[in-house]
Amino acid sequence: MSTAPDQTRPATSGLPAAQSFDRRAALLFALVALLFIGTGFMQSWNTTLTILNMGLVSAIMALGVNMQWGYAGLFNVGIMGFVALGGLAAVLVSMPPVGEAWAAGGLRVLLGLVLGAATIVAAILAYMRLPVGRMRTLAMLVILVGGFILYRRVFDAGVAAVEAIDPATTGYLGGLGLPIILAWPVGGLLAAGAAWIIGKTALGLRSDYLAIATLGISEIIIAVLKNEDWLARGVKNVTGLPRPVPYEIDLQANERFLAFADRIGADPVTFSSITVKLSYAALFVVVLLTLIWLSEKAWNSPWGRMMRAIRDNEVSASAMGKDVKARHLQVFILGSAIVGMAGAMMTTLDSQLVPGTYQPLRFTFLVWVMVIVGGSGNNWGAVLGGFLIWWLWIQVEPLGTLLMQGITAGMSEDAWLRNHLLDSAAYMRLFTMGVILLLVLRFSPRGLIPER
Amino acid sequence: MDFLNAFVALLNFVIIPATAYGAQLALGALGVTLIYGILRFSNFAHGDTMAFGTMVVILCTWGLQALGMDGIGPLPTALLALPVGIAATGLLVIGTDRAVYRFYRTQKAKPVIYVIASLGVMFIMNGIVRFIIGVDDQRFGDGERFIISARTFREMTGLEEGLAFRTSQGLTIAVAVIAVVLLFWFLNRTRTGKSMRAFSDNEDLALLSGINPERVVMITWLIVAALATTAGVLYGLDKSFKPFTYFQLLLPIFAAAIVGGLGNPVGAILGGFVIAFSEVGVTYAFRKVVTYLAPGGWEPEGLLQLLSTDYKFAVSFGILLIVLLFRPTGIMKGKSV
Numbered sequence: 050m051s052t053a054p055d056q057t058r059p060a061t062s063g064l065p066a067a068q069s070f071d072r073r074a075a076l077l078f079a080l081v082a083l084l085f086i087g088t089g090f091m092q093s094w095n096t097t098l099t100i101l102n103m104g105l106v107s108a109i110m111a112l113g114v115n116m117q118w119g120y121a122g123l124f125n126v127g128i129m130g131f132v133a134l135g136g137l138a139a140v141l142v143s144m145p146p147v148g149e150a151w152a153a154g155g156l157r158v159l160l161g162l163v164l165g166a167a168t169i170v171a172a173i174l175a176y177m178r179l180p181v182g183r184m185r186t187l188a189m190l191v192i193l194v195g196g197f198i199l200y201r202r203v204f205d206a207g208v209a210a211v212e213a214i215d216p217a218t219t220g221y222l223g224g225l226g227l228p229i230i231l232a233w234p235v236g237g238l239l240a241a242g243a244a245w246i247i248g249k250t251a252l253g254l255r256s257d258y259l260a261i262a263t264l265g266i267s268e269i270i271i272a273v274l275k276n277e278d279w280l281a282r283g284v285k286n287v288t289g290l291p292r293p294v295p296y297e298i299d300l301q302a303n304e305r306f307l308a309f310a311d312r313i314g315a316d317p318v319t320f321s322s323i324t325v326k327l328s329y330a331a332l333f334v335v336v337l338l339t340l341i342w343l344s345e346k347a348w349n350s351p352w353g354r355m356m357r358a359i360r361d362n363e364v365s366a367s368a369m370g371k372d373v374k375a376r377h378l379q380v381f382i383l384g385s386a387i388v389g390m391a392g393a394m395m396t397t398l399d400s401q402l403v404p405g406t407y408q409p410l411r412f413t414f415l416v417w418v419m420v421i422v423g424g425s426g427n428n429w430g431a432v433l434g435g436f437l438i439w440w441l442w443i444q445v446e447p448l449g450t451l452l453m454q455g456i457t458a459g460m461s462e463d464a465w466l467r468n469h470l471l472d473s474a475a476y477m478r479l480f481t482m483g484v485i486l487l488l489v490l491r492f493s494p495r496g497l498i499p500e501r
Numbered sequence: 502m503d504f505l506n507a508f509v510a511l512l513n514f515v516i517i518p519a520t521a522y523g524a525q526l527a528l529g530a531l532g533v534t535l536i537y538g539i540l541r542f543s544n545f546a547h548g549d550t551m552a553f554g555t556m557v558v559i560l561c562t563w564g565l566q567a568l569g570m571d572g573i574g575p576l577p578t579a580l581l582a583l584p585v586g587i588a589a590t591g592l593l594v595i596g597t598d599r600a601v602y603r604f605y606r607t608q609k610a611k612p613v614i615y616v617i618a619s620l621g622v623m624f625i626m627n628g629i630v631r632f633i634i635g636v637d638d639q640r641f642g643d644g645e646r647f648i649i650s651a652r653t654f655r656e657m658t659g660l661e662e663g664l665a666f667r668t669s670q671g672l673t674i675a676v677a678v679i680a681v682v683l684l685f686w687f688l689n690r691t692r693t694g695k696s697m698r699a700f701s702d703n704e705d706l707a708l709l710s711g712i713n714p715e716r717v718v719m720i721t722w723l724i725v726a727a728l729a730t731t732a733g734v735l736y737g738l739d740k741s742f743k744p745f746t747y748f749q750l751l752l753p754i755f756a757a758a759i760v761g762g763l764g765n766p767v768g769a770i771l772g773g774f775v776i777a778f779s780e781v782g783v784t785y786a787f788r789k790v791v792t793y794l795a796p797g798g799w800e801p802e803g804l805l806q807l808l809s810t811d812y813k814f815a816v817s818f819g820i821l822l823i824v825l826l827f828r829p830t831g832i833m834k835g836k837s838v
Contacts, residue, residue, distance in 0.1 A: 124616065250825065250826060251822075251825065254825055257613075257616065257763075268814040272811050275811065410748075414623070421617060479628035480627075480628030480632065482628075483627070483628060484625060487621035490621065491601075
């Protein structure tokens, strides 16, 4: 499956190992860099770095989605769910464990979960092992109903006990109290696990079905995060996650830091905030570059060629002995893991997990705009799209407000229309993203940096 | 008596709400399934099409209410505004088709390209709706609130349990029946409807027998606009209008269409009710009903609720998954491209 309906490959770039980062890509990256630098001069460097950090995270998400879509043509619209799982990992890894809650009902909750999982496994085993017939249906029903009752008996009491422990500040089991950096790979693992379950059921069916299934699972993951207070406090949010970088306050109290700030003539408060953001950016850049390097290696490897062969013609690829379903599952899990990792990084950056902020438009469909605009099937393209679209997403709002101020300049102060237009300017960004997506899809379907 | 009370409670909290909700989902799923049958892609902008149509209806209703209207007799004013909403939505979707989808039709693009294009359309419609009416809850119902209120029912029957039958629920069911009858009459009896079905069954053969594809597509969009607006207005009257909720309706609607068999109108209706009844049934606390039925001393301790209402998406999703695993073409046989 290819992005472009009229995909005509240039004859000159027939070699699979052709450089994907060429002059055009360099130019475009330079332009996006100019946008960021311009923001620094026009607004403030602090803003630039804030946008840049989320841009880095977005670029990693786009890289993951590009792996699924660009490499294998899998249409995943459940990105939000994987991002949220990464966020959950950040909480589970980094927050200190709540001893009282564990003593009150922690083991009971875990036992309940194990029982629930065992029920499902038993039902699946019964389905696969028993001979087809009425007995099998009956056995499965008995296992499922009995298991469910047992699970609720054990689980509900445990949850109630855990959530009763100081609900205003904790009321959950807490995490492992480990450094939050560890959450990044763990987030990837969690997302990979979820992707395995989805992939096992929905891959191999038609592309639309995978889309609906992923859309559904992402909504469910958010519902779980919002309602299971024992897990991550639900809508009460977990705040104050530990950081992998120093705190501004500590920096401002540090003699050497103050001396350094003084020497370059910077305001210590602003400078400390910029230093923190730069440290995050440095960590994210390391992850991003590693992932790009790995993705490029994979893309140019026999494995990458096989994936593209499968994408472009599943029938002939399977005729050549390639296991299409297994490869799809593999790349689906890989891509989701990268997205989950990005999700953990984002929660680390925010220092809090707020399940209410996970919106499909922002976390699923915006990432899709990044991939399509940047250039599906090109890792550098996806990364470029991540930076560019994130910058636009942030900057369209002030631009929209400016535009509206221009339009409404002639109206009287208390005109209803004027206030309405000014208030609604924020929604311009949705409109703009839609227009950009449609324009790129129509006039440059292969994206800004096309696949080589 | 207890048995009657249990039945009334079940009727009041499960059967009536689920029937109304099922009718709303069925109308939505019919729209999705028609687009799938004729244009052969899953339209992700359908929820936002519903939101747009409902928004136009709400604005008109407010206008009429400002002129002093308070319902058409017992019925809500919104019914009078419905044709305007349908017309506006029809113009919007046909405009969208001209500007976006037609290009890909001439290119014979793959279905997934249409789906991505529909994501773009979704963003735009989302932006328009939020720009015009904002993100908040809007209520626009008026007229008589109840056909039977819980109090009158109790006085009438002398039962302990009350039964409330809201006008919006009765209206939903009545309008849905009329819409479905009209749709099936159109598809099965008129020449245009037959050409639509022919086009859906076999495009090449339909082209060969001189059916104009552009006309079929245009009529499909018009019908979809009518169905989507009606579904959206009924849902809004029954619950309330909030753009984000309409976007989220996409999941149960898709589930209904797929469960019933994509491309199959009868299946879409069936799927709508399957999803609605499971969603309401699984998230309803059956304690009250069981308490009436259980012999003395056997009253249940817990709420007897299988899942909390926040997990209603999980229900649509679970059914969807089961159907996909065991019967990928849906209950009624749908298309599988």
